[in-house]
Amino acid sequence: xxxxxxxxxxxxxxxxxxxxxxxxxxxxxxxxxxxxxxxxxxxxxxxxxxxxxxxxxxxxxxxxxxxxxxxxxxxxxxxxxxxxxxxxxxxxxxxxxxxxxxxxxxxxxxxxxxxxxxxxxxxxxxxxxxxxxxxxxxxxxxxxxxxxxxxxxxxxxxxxxxxxxxxxxxxxxxxxxxxxxxxxxxxxx
Numbered sequence: 001x002x003x004x005x006x007x008x009x010x011x012x013x014x015x016x017x018x019x020x021x022x023x024x025x026x027x028x029x030x031x032x033x034x035x036x037x038x039x040x041x042x043x044x045x046x047x048x049x050x051x052x053x054x055x056x057x058x059x060x061x062x063x064x065x066x067x068x069x070x071x072x073x074x075x076x077x078x079x080x081x082x083x084x085x086x087x088x089x090x091x092x093x094x095x096x097x098x099x100x101x102x103x104x105x106x107x108x109x110x111x112x113x114x115x116x117x118x119x120x121x122x123x124x125x126x127x128x129x130x131x132x133x134x135x136x137x138x139x140x141x142x143x144x145x146x147x148x149x150x151x152x153x154x155x156x157x158x159x160x161x162x163x164x165x166x167x168x169x170x171x172x173x174x175x176x177x178x179x180x181x182x183x184x185x186x187x188x189x
Contacts, residue, residue: 025056032089034059034082036075036150038066038096042173047094050176059088065101065139066093067146068153080159090184091154091166095147096173102146104139143170144181151182163188 014020031053037043039062048054059082063075070076082088110123110133126133140146151168154160165184171177 023055028087029056029058029082030054031057032087033057033092034061034079034086034088034090035092035094036061036063036066036068036079036154037092037094037171038062038099038101039064040096040099040173043096043171046173046176047171050171050178059086065099065104065146066095066150067101067140068150069136071153071157076154076157079154080157083161083164089164091164093147093150093154093166093168093182094171094178095143095150095169096171097143098173099139099143101139102143103141104137106134106137109137110134144179147181151184155184155187 035047035058037047037060048057059078061075061078061082068075079088079091083091113123114120123133140149147168147170151166155166160166165188166182167184168180168182170179170181172179
């Protein structure tokens with residue numbers, strides 16, 4: 001059976017048995033917080049448990065490496081929507097140790113793209129169009145520096161209110177232990 005078929009079959013039973021009822025909440029985060037974190041599979045359940053979060057407590061934005069690569073991209077837009085439309089008053093950027101974006105180089109990814117049928121001409125066209133594919137695909141060297149970078153992009157964004165605390169943390173993907181990188185309360189007005 002294909003994975004999608006398994007998902008749909010499970011979902012039909014989930015809905016029929018009304019298992020959704022324990023997850024009913026509003027679209028507004030109970031703790032008035034938005035979290036930017038990595039898409040790493042190890043964090044799916046660990047991160048909320050390590051932070052004592054339940055369904056409906058926070059908005060979670062997931063992006064490879066919890067890295068904001070463009071101040072006017074979709075990650076930043078999601079954070080702004082959480083603040084202005086969904087009552088978030090604080091932002092947490094949570095990176096993690098042993099991140100796949102750590103030390104990631106673009107060339108091996110580009111080679112894998114080619115192996116899967118993407119032509120060099122397509123990559124060249126993107127480059128000629130002003131998209132620096134190699135820079136866009138590269139990771140970071142140090143997770144703490146990367147978290148500080150994302151915190152600073154958010155904190156210095158012209159559309160972020162000065163009274164929004166933006167914090168930075170790094171989580172251990174095995175134990176859930178948090179290390180504080182940036183305490184946003186120290187810089188809010």
